Amino acid sequence: MRRVDLGWMRVFVEVGRAGSLSEAAHRLNITQPAVSYQIRRAEGEFGVALLLRKARGVELTPEGRALHDILTRAVTQVDALAEALRPQPRRKTLRLCTDYAFSSLWLMPRLHLFRAAHPELELQIVALQHAGTRAEGEMAVVFASRAELGPEAVQIMPEAVVPVCAPALRAGLPDGVLPDAPLIHLDAEPGAIWFDWTSYQRTLPRARDPRRARGDLRCNTYALVIEAALAGQGVALGWRGLVDRLLARDQLVEAGPELTNPDRGYFLVANAPHDAGAEALCSWLRAEAGLPSG
Incomplete structure (x- = not known):
């Protein structure tokens, strides 16, 4: 079984949260073309459309919504674990x-x-x-x-x-x-x-x-x-x-x-x-x- 490349996960989660490629780019501090590229990679991995492009922003497809629900939990848990494992700066x-x-x-x-x-x-x-x-x-x-x-x-x-x-x-x-x-x-x-x-x-x-x-x-x-x-x-x-x-x-x-x-x-x-x-x-x-x- 071919494993899915997960490098686009955070970008996809942020696009789903923001409902906008440009807003997601702003939150992630990357360019909008970089966001669009990662979304295309994600859709290529699954072979289905994950977003519907609209006049103002984007909307998750049913397949995109199912994927977004899974990835949001995973990314949130990874961030929480990373925060817990990193050495905390000593407060004055x-x-x-x-x-x-x-x-x-x-x-x-x-x-x-x-x-x-x-x-x-x-x-x-x-x-x-x-x-x-x-x-x-x-x-x-x-x-x-x-x-x-x-x-x-x-x-x-x-x-x-x-x-x-x-x-x-x-x-x-x-x-x-x-x-x-x-x-x-x-x-x-x-x-x-x-x-x-x-x-x-x-x-x-x-x-x-x-x-x-x-x-x-x-x-x-x-x-x-x-x-x-x-x-x-x-x-x-x-x-x-x-x-x-x-x-x-x-x-x-x-x-x-x-x-x-x-x-x-x-x-x-x-x-x-x-x-x-x-x-x-x-x-x-x-x-x-x-x-x-x-």
Whole structure:
């Protein structure tokens, strides 16, 4: 039995899909005479007409339709197999280091926006208790004072804290008695540079009376501090930017005056070299923080 020469298969399938020799030529990036030649070869192989030439385009004959159905499945399966077998180019991986608080409360609720805009990039988020060290080429969002970082660091969130608690707990706290409420503390190493309840209470007109204060709660991560506040366990210090979404939804409410330190806060830092992916992530972080680009 003489075997059929199959070199024309893809051309025939594309002509059937397009319904036009010229459109098939355009899709295959070959000339129309080359398409016509391959169709003649196919018709010569089977000894029957496979296409009907019309004023506008072409139409498959019944024999052509039967052949087209078989070949479309075959060509599609071959293309799928080839795609699966070819080595896939490794996608660029961007690594961003930050702390637990920033990653869980600020970054994750909006990260889908960056991923939708840049599906070609693979992003690795490394959350640490304190994101202070980075490898070559890595980016980080760190809480620090301006003096600690170089001139290239960009402040995306100045430090501003406000006491926050669950609405039901706030309703039971008369104005001016915040020092007597149960407080939720973030455990930190000695010498931590951010506000804590000790430094915050120094700014209040009345010191906390230990005899009237109810039992406090201590947590080793800021995410746990906020979870405890949401559950009505006490009053926490809420960092602007991190708790804004919860305040806007009335899941938390303010329970005292704001305290700020514009020389501290979250800074975006990056170790050279930069590439297009890193620049895209930096620009997105700046935009989400409300900063101008560049």
